[in-house]
Amino acid sequence: MTERETLQHRMFASAEDRGLFELARTQACDYMDGVRDQPVFPGPAALAGLAGFDEALPEGPCEPSAMLRQLHELGSPATTASTGGRYFGLVVGGVFPPVVAAKWLADAWDQCAALHASSPVASKLEAVCERWLMDLLGLPPGCVAGLVGGTSTATAVGLAAARHELLRRQGWDVNADGLFGAPPIRVVIGAEAHGTVFKALALLGLGRERVERVPVDGQGRMIAAAMPALDERTLVFAQAGNVNTGAFDPFGEICDRAAAAGAWVHVDGAFGLWAAASPRLRHLVKGAERADSWSVDAHKTLNAPYECGIILCRHPQATVAAMQNTGAYIVFSEQRDGMLYTPEMSRRGRGIELWATLKTLGRAGVAELVEGLCDRARQASGLLKDAGFRILNDVVFNQVLVACGTREQTLATMESLQASGECWCGGSSWQGETAIRLSVCSWATTAQDIERTVAAFVKARD
Ligand SMILES: *Cc1c(COP(=O)(O)O)cnc(C)c1O
Numbered sequence: 001m002t003e004r005e006t007l008q009h010r011m012f013a014s015a016e017d018r019g020l021f022e023l024a025r026t027q028a029c030d031y032m033d034g035v036r037d038q039p040v041f042p043g044p045a046a047l048a049g050l051a052g053f054d055e056a057l058p059e060g061p062c063e064p065s066a067m068l069r070q071l072h073e074l075g076s077p078a079t080t081a082s083t084g085g086r087y088f089g090l091v092v093g094g095v096f097p098p099v100v101a102a103k104w105l106a107d108a109w110d111q112c113a114a115l116h117a118s119s120p121v122a123s124k125l126e127a128v129c130e131r132w133l134m135d136l137l138g139l140p141p142g143c144v145a146g147l148v149g150g151t152s153t154a155t156a157v158g159l160a161a162a163r164h165e166l167l168r169r170q171g172w173d174v175n176a177d178g179l180f181g182a183p184p185i186r187v188v189i190g191a192e193a194h195g196t197v198f199k200a201l202a203l204l205g206l207g208r209e210r211v212e213r214v215p216v217d218g219q220g221r222m223i224a225a226a227m228p229a230l231d232e233r234t235l236v237f238a239q240a241g242n243v244n245t246g247a248f249d250p251f252g253e254i255c256d257r258a259a260a261a262g263a264w265v266h267v268d269g270a271f272g273l274w275a276a277a278s279p280r281l282r283h284l285v286k287g288a289e290r291a292d293s294w295s296v297d298a299h300k301t302l303n304a305p306y307e308c309g310i311i312l313c314r315h316p317q318a319t320v321a322a323m324q325n326t327g328a329y330i331v332f333s334e335q336r337d338g339m340l341y342t343p344e345m346s347r348r349g350r351g352i353e354l355w356a357t358l359k360t361l362g363r364a365g366v367a368e369l370v371e372g373l374c375d376r377a378r379q380a381s382g383l384l385k386d387a388g389f390r391i392l393n394d395v396v397f398n399q400v401l402v403a404c405g406t407r408e409q410t411l412a413t414m415e416s417l418q419a420s421g422e423c424w425c426g427g428s429s430w431q432g433e434t435a436i437r438l439s440v441c442s443w444a445t446t447a448q449d450i451e452r453t454v455a456a457f458v459k460a461r462d
Contacts, residue, residue, distance in 0.1 A: 007061075014064050023065055027072040029399030030099065035084040037065070037446070038077070039421030046077035079244040085444035086423040086453055091243065091271045091398075093303040094442035102356035103305055111349040113147070116335035119349060125243020126351035128338040132358050133312065136366060137276040137296075138289050144316040145352045146341030150309035151270035152294030156200040157311040157323065157343060161293060162235045162264040163204060165318035169232060169262075175324060179205045186234040187211040190222035191248060194268055194419040197237050210300055218431070219245045226252035232262035240285050240294075244430050245392075246377075246399030248272060265291040267272040271441070272397060281374060284396060301370060301398070303443050304357040308350045311341065326444065369443055373398040376450050377440040389461075392430050401428065401435040404461055410434045413461040422456035423449075 014020055021156060039046075040347035048097050052074045081087055112120040113126065130145040149153050163185060167174045170183045187201060189211045198208045214222045220242040230236065238249040251267070257266045267273065267288050273296040275281040276288070277300040288294070298304035313319045320340050332340075339345050374397055381395045384402055392401035402425075404410045414427050414436045428437040438453075 001332045009386045010061060017064070018403060020064050020068065023068055027068065028100070028173055028303070031072075031076050032083070034104040035081050038079075039216075040081045040084065040086050041418060041421060042078045042080070043421060049074050056333065058237060070450070072391050078422065083442065083444060085442060085446060085449040087442065088438040088440060088453070089424050089426045091300050091439045091441050093300050095305050096301055096357060096360055096443065098360045099305065099353055099356045103353050106349055107350040109349070109352075111352070113347045113351065114339040114345050115337045115351040116333040117330065117331045117337075120335070122349035122351055123333075123336045123338065125349070125355040126338050128335075129351050129354045129358065131309065135275060136358070136363065137294075137312070138282070139290065139294070139312060140314060142316070142320055142386065143312050143314050144341055146311040146319065147338060147347070147354065148309045148311060148312075148342050148344065148350055149307040150299070151268065151295045151297045151389040152199060153343065154297075154309040154310070154311035155196055156203055156287055157237070157319070157341070158266045158293035158313060159200045159204050159206070160322035161207070161311075161313050161315060161318040162266060164322040166233055166235065166264055168318075168321075175321065176311045183233060186231070187237070188214060188230065188234055188263075189237040190214050190220075190225060190239060191216045192222075192238060192242055192244075193237055194219035194243060194270070197268055209451055219247035219396075221247045222249045222256065224250045226412065227254070227257060230261035230263040232255055233396070234263035236263055236265045236454065237444065238265060238267050238288070238291065239272070240267055240275065241261070241271035241397060242399070244401055244428055244435070245394070246272065246397035247394070248275070248284045248396070251285065251291065255275055255287050255290035259290065264293070267291045267294045269294050269296045271300040274366070274370050275397065277363070280367075280371055298354050300441060301373065302357060302366065303369065303441075305353050306349075310354075313341075372443065373440045373445070376445050376447070377438070379439065379447060379450045380438055383450065384457060387454060387458050389457065392433055393434055398440045400438040400440075401430050402438060402457070403433055403435050409432040409461065410436060417456060418461035420456055420460060423453040432461065 081093045102304055111122045113119055113122035116123040133145055134141055134143055146157055168186055172182045187206055187283035190212045202208050212228050215226050216222055238254050238375045240248050252446045255265055275284040296310050299306045313393055377398045378395050379402050381391045385391050392403055406411050416425055425436050427437045428435050
């Protein structure tokens with residue numbers, strides 16, 4: 001092998017080749033320029049193009065610019081245009097261009113955010129985000145934040161901290177002795193809890209089925225008066241933002257009952273907890289600040305890049321104990337060591353993008369963002385109702401459930417809507433009714449986007 005053919009030689013040459021980065025920049029800018037006009041879900045030709053990736057593993061190196069060209073030519077048209085303003089599926093946010101720019105820089109850093117010793121800057125920015133989040137969300141100072149992949153993981157961490165602490169108070173060390181023979185923990189949960197809560201219960205040995213379900217009202221809110229008696233062995237799951245209706249549980253009543261009994265309250269606030277950042281919408285989460293732990297996604301309502309889930313917990317010791325990990329080579333510091341609060345050890349520097357998002361928006365920008373999503377959702381529900389659609393929920397946040405006269409018409413309308421490329425909404429069912437679910441979750445959605453979307457609904461139905 002000559003020196004020119006070695007991997008190191010080629011990679012150093014690629015790093016020096018600014019043209020490669022200029023190419024990536026041009027491709028990304030072209031994508032951002034065109035995304036608002038691209039079909040919101042890729043059409044048949046773009047999907048068929050993905051077969052171009054079905055190559056055998058290359059035997060040798062590829063010219064770097066050819067690799068990038070293939071990615072752009074086949075990949076860009078086969079994206080969902082989730083940053084384009086008319087994607088309303090899942091509860092998927094967009095991303096702010098300035099944050100993409102910050103992420104590019106951080107990508108070049110390629111930091112491991114496990115420890116201060118592995119990345120001082122990632123450690124510092126996590127610490128700053130932790131402080132800013134408590135302030136923004138109205139949570140008590142002294143809480144800790146762990147940055148994980150998403151709310152699924154965040155909820156599992158909250159549950160692990162709760163399990164550890166409730167059992168510790170009973171004189172049982174779950175880290176050392178596990179759950180076999182432990183005093184039983186009760187789980188009280190709203191009948192409308194998110195599926196990921198059940199996944200966390202299964203993962204942590206508490207069981208999907210051994211829960212006490214609390215009935216909900218027509219919007220999916222837990223009926224606090226129907227909760228069973230709580231005690232110091234009980235974990236209560238409440239929800240800020242139902243995935244169908246956007247409804248919020250009555251946190252004040254739930255937290256009062258839990259505090260009197262010594263129970264632990266975890267709030268699944270994946271997209272809804274951000275209501276706390278808006279003076280106009282804060283009333284929706286009133287009382288949630290008295291819970292013990294909260295999970296929330298920055299990649300949803302806040303429009304930070306994936307993956308940015310956050311576990312917030314009022315009991316730092318319980319969190320650290322539940323996430324305990326040691327090794328002779330692990331050097332903890334006096335600074336923030338992010339792995340103390342997460343199941344992962346090596347992690348991307350998610351705090352960098354979270355910091356960039358909060359720094360770009362500021363307090364007023366976050367409030368404007370969250371309020372804008374709710375205004376657009378209300379606009380959509382009003383226009384859809386005027387056009388003869390039925391709206392199945394009270395639109396209190398960013399979720400709108402839409403139905404036609406019959407189930408068949410609703411399904412046919414959704415199918416035609418998804419194929420139109422004009423916008424994209426998924427399906428759901430709500431208390432026995434089939435619905436089209438419209439989640440307004442991107443900063444990029446304008447009033448004109450909503451008008452165009454409603455026109456697409458009408459065309460799809462008619
Ligand atoms: C999205 C969502 C989750 C899961 O979050 P991920 O980030 O996808 O893991 C949990 N609960 C609610 C209410 C959600 O909306």
